[in-house]
Amino acid sequence: MSTWREELEEATLEPARTTTRNYYLVIGVLLAVIAWALYAYFVQLRDGLVVTGMSDRISWGLYITMFVFFIGISHAGTLISAILRVANATWRTPVTRMAEFITAVALMTGALFVIVDLGRPDRFLHVLIYGRWQSPIVWDVTAVTIYLTASLLYLYLPMIPDLAFFRDRLKGQVAGWKSSLYRILAINWKGTDGQKQQLHSSISIMMILIIPIAVSVHTVVSWIFAMTLREAWNSAIFGFFFVAGAIFSGIASLIIMMALLRRVYRLENFLTLQHFRYLGFLMAAMAGVMLYANISEYVTAGFKFEEGSEFIFRQLFVAEFAPYFWFYLIGGLIFPIVLMSIRRMRSIGGIVTAAVFVAVAMWVERYFIVVTGLRAPLLPYEPANYAPTWVEWSITAGGFAFFALLVTLFVKIFPIMAVYEIVEEREGQETSHRAYEAEIASSGSLTQ
């Protein structure tokens, strides 16, 4: 067995084997934040949505922002994993698992915020009892459920061989429940040719299917807005705009998470600068796409400048939301492109800086899309205003903590890198390389 493979296996097993004091510290802090958020949610349930800054006029705020943002970053897994797998981009293998983690965990967090946004969460049942397909809420429930199921399955399928590897290698080294978990999840994986073929069939189906599902999910999320009678959301490109934004923020989240895990679990040998650069370029390309979508959106509306557009444009470009909007445009879209085009800035530090800007900008974008659309008065009143209360900020912080906690636990329990795929890919390369050399050697003519 080659050394690099041993190193890879050790690096992947390491988090599951050893637990540091910092780990408990992180878990403790995250649990504390979540506990505080639960208290805030308790207050909200007890007193009603009146404790939030939302009102009859602006009925969506931070919660829906969080919903859209997390559903957005869940597209990381789909893009990196499915699209790159379909495209057979071999560099993807060390980062796929993390991307798929983000997908599953972000979806859970995002879906949670729909429930949090309900003043009477028990009435969610009514969607199932009285749901009708003309309602965008039913589209959302359908799409998110399918996507969550599909992404969990898609996370699980390529992980089976790695789980079997954990089952075999960690036997007796970890707690009993962990051993049982690996044994159950590995579903008798022996790595026989038959099993490999069966698993491959399953992955092939899912990697194709999950792409249209992911696109449909964020399209439907955008339609929640675009199909509401609000001037700011009257846009035909909203579906595309949201999907592009989702992939964009997904890549940024993946870069940040990769950098953190690389530091914490010392994965420098596997997550190389090259991986960050590829993802950085992808992110810059998506920033270009987003820039184009913004120009397309605002130039068409601004050129005609119909009555209602005035209000929307003023609040975005010069008035209340101008700081957010310009930060998003300059800091979130133009700055990453500039950063990626400077050779010296294409270090891991530079790329992570760009990713942080993108993630924050995309969160801000979700926020002002939600709030500015509802602010414009439909009746002759002055514009409504919205300011999140401590309850909303607490629950929002709890949402981020929940996301971080799930990621931390996932990484701790499950294989952090797709060992099986990396090995298969690398051996495949070596095999073909050897075959090529053998061919050259046998023909003899080329070497001369």
Add this chain to the structure above:
Amino acid sequence: MRRSLVVAILVGVAMVSLSGSAAAADLIIDVSGPEEAVAGEELEIIATVRDAVSGGPVEGVPLVFSSNAFFGGVTGEIRLGAVVSNNLGVATYTTAFTVRGIHQVRVEIEDDPETERAAVTIGVDIGSQIVGAEAGISIPGLGSWFITAVIAAVWVIMIVAALWLVRVSRSGRDDARADEEEGPPRGRRRRAFNLAPIVVGVMTVLALGLVAVLMRSPDTHHNFDPEGYDRSPVAYLDAAYVYPGLGLADIGSLTGEAVGDGRTLFLKLGCAGCHGLNAQGGASAGSPAFATRQWLGTVARTGLPGGMPAYSEADLSDAELDAIHAFLLDARDVLADESDRDDADAAATTTTEAEAASTTTMASGGEQAAPSFAEVQEILQADCSACHGAFGGWSAADYDSVVESGDNGPAVIPGDADNSLLAQKLLGTQSSGSVMPPGGSLADSDIQVIIDWIEAGATP
């Protein structure tokens, strides 16, 4: 003999009233109008008053037009308006019905309970402008079954992918069993917990559940369409007033200028709901644009019967009232510009109408008699009593109050319209205060009636 005469008269009266006429004492009222109309369409209801004996037209009879009303399951009767018959004995009331259904318009002599009502029946149907736009797209044959089928197909594919797991698991177990058979038999042989079928099972349940939600979709909202419930549109709403928005053009509303602040307050406090977005007046309240600062203060603090709310100092400070008044002054200029344009437009038509009117007068061949106090009072009560009377001061309650009352009374000097405050206020020639009604909105013809009445001696 006498009895049969009474019976004959009664039968005659009954026949006349059945044919749409009514006789009161010595007057017969006939009413006619279109049998059918479209909601929102302006239509004329013409009543004629004749003398029962001579059959000639009777002038100066105040006729009240009323109609049965129904909306939202409530029925009743509403007074449409009143018109005094002209020298041809004709009183024409112009109206537009907004609600679909059979409308019965009744005409009777005002304050004369003896009057037999005359009535005309008009069937009103919905025209092109209706409440409840038909919006959206409808693709024939495309219904919930299509989306259900798509969703079901996606789930089937996913379940197929999950079924491979069962095969993976089974082939692994077969291998294990083969190993065991070769090796020594183990003491405890426990049936291994198998995850794969559970995954498939959970997914199937989810799939069936979601598909069931979609399939039930057409049945979940039957309460929208119960037996016998008619969802066809029923009412016509007038042309919508286009809200100009709070755009860049209205930068004053942001900069803290009094006019901008006043406008914002005017919108925020709900004034615009009744008085119009630009203080131009609306369906339920007039224009406040010509109010003096003092009058605005009085009305805003005390309110008015008929819906004007009273604002306390806490809700609306005097400084804010100043701002609103600044906005009203601004609105006054805008409205004045608009009405100048309207007057110019109207000039041509007025001329033709005047010509037509003079022809009529010529045809009847008599000089027009001086207006009665009843006519004057009707105008005053219709256009002044909303405010006057409720707050003391001058009142249009009866003859004495019209002539004598008021802080600067007497309001009327019989025979001298020029020096009568009432006429001055209507014409805008007064030495103090502002023109009445606010904005000088009273029709010129109505002012002329009042002036004629004063000039003719202001008889009760």
